[in-house]
Amino acid sequence: MKIFHRHPRADSLRIRELLIEGNKANIVATAGLIAFGRGEAFDYLLGERTIKSAKQAIKTAAALILVAEHPVLSVNGNVAVLVPRYIAELTKITDTKVEVNIFYRSAKREKIIRDFLLKAGVGEVLGTEKNYQVRLDEIQSERRIVDKRGILKADVVLVPLEDGDRTEALVKMGKKVIAVDLNPLSRTAQKASVTIVDNIVRAMPLLIRYIRQLRNYRKETLKRIINGYDNQRILKEALVHINQRLTLQRGKAPLNPQKDFFLKPGEMRSFPSSLAQDR
Ligand code: PTJ
Numbered sequence: 541m542k543i544f545h546r547h548p549r550a551d552s553l554r555i556r557e558l559l560i561e562g563n564k565a566n567i568v569a570t571a572g573l574i575a576f577g578r579g580e581a582f583d584y585l586l587g588e589r590t591i592k593s594a595k596q597a598i599k600t601a602a603a604l605i606l607v608a609e610h611p612v613l614s615v616n617g618n619v620a621v622l623v624p625r626y627i628a629e630l631t632k633i634t635d636t637k638v639e640v641n642i643f644y645r646s647a648k649r650e651k652i653i654r655d656f657l658l659k660a661g662v663g664e665v666l667g668t669e670k671n672y673q674v675r676l677d678e679i680q681s682e683r684r685i686v687d688k689r690g691i692l693k694a695d696v697v698l699v700p701l702e703d704g705d706r707t708e709a710l711v712k713m714g715k716k717v718i719a720v721d722l723n724p725l726s727r728t729a730q731k732a733s734v735t736i737v738d739n740i741v742r743a744m745p746l747l748i749r750y751i752r753q754l755r756n757y758r759k760e761t762l763k764r765i766i767n768g769y770d771n772q773r774i775l776k777e778a779l780v781h782i783n784q785r786l787t788l789q790r791g792k793a794p795l796n797p798q799k800d801f802f803l804k805p806g807e808m809r810s811f812p813s814s815l816a817q818d819r
Contacts, residue, residue, distance in 0.1 A: 562621035624660035
């Protein structure tokens with residue numbers, strides 16, 4: 541599909557196209573298209589930009605990756621198609637290992653994602669070789685199968701577009717978990733050690749920039765950044781930001797959503813009341 545660059549939703553349309561193409565290539569799960577719909581709605585509320593609190597989370601994530609002994613980036617279908625070049629760059633400028641770990645798991649899809657990442661310039665992709673796979677009892681979903689050389693021994697795990705169960709389990713195992721999730725209310729966002737409330741397509745390039753900036757800093761300085769970070773405050777700031785944007789919109793809204801859209805149980809109306817008055 542041709543996307544006009546001046547279209548007000550051009551970025552969003554481009555992401556949709558990438559995901560649709562990725563779905564046709566069996567990289568993105570069908571549910572991955574729905575997952576982006578949810579993310580997109582939150583991005584709209586955030587104003588489709590990296591807010592100040594997200595920048596602070598990204599800076600802390602950069603510091604965490606730099607002080608880590610075994611940092612690992614867990615890649616699913618959506619993440620693979622949206623930011624392949626930045627995944628490759630992250631592995632070049634840090635010791636981060638890349639592991640394919642998917643929710644809608646099939647050996648065939650894992651290998652397709654691995655090959656896609658290798659083609660994008662990632663040197664080594666973990667997670668697909670049976671002899672290195674182990675099962676984590678702490679996790680219920682198919683994501684429990686992890687690589688001995690990767691997530692199992694990681695001290696810092698970056699988990700973009702994640703489900704809550706695994707984040708909680710990884711934190712319980714003593715790992716620092718960095719989540720990227722546009723929904724500040726999701727269980728992943730609430731449970732992670734550092735939550736980047738931003739679109740992965742904006743967060744990854746900025747993470748790379750912060751890593752380049754911080755990599756010559758002394759470890760003590762990086763640790764100070766990490767120790768001064770408060771994830772609950774960052775989440776609250778994202779919610780305050782959304783709330784302020786919604787409050788500013790009030791008064792401009794043509795309909796009163798409380799009055800017009802929330803029906804009582806059993807009530808069925810074909811038209812919102814304010815429209816019905818005009819008929
Ligand atoms: O490739 P698989 O099989 O591992 O499946 C991947 C999906 C994404 C389908 C799977 O992890 C899933 O079902 O995720 P959820 O539970 O829908 O959660 C996805 C979260 O990511 C939601 O909270 C969305 O708001 C958020 N999200 C979606 N797109 C983006 C995003 N966050 C940041 N950037 C995005 N582009």
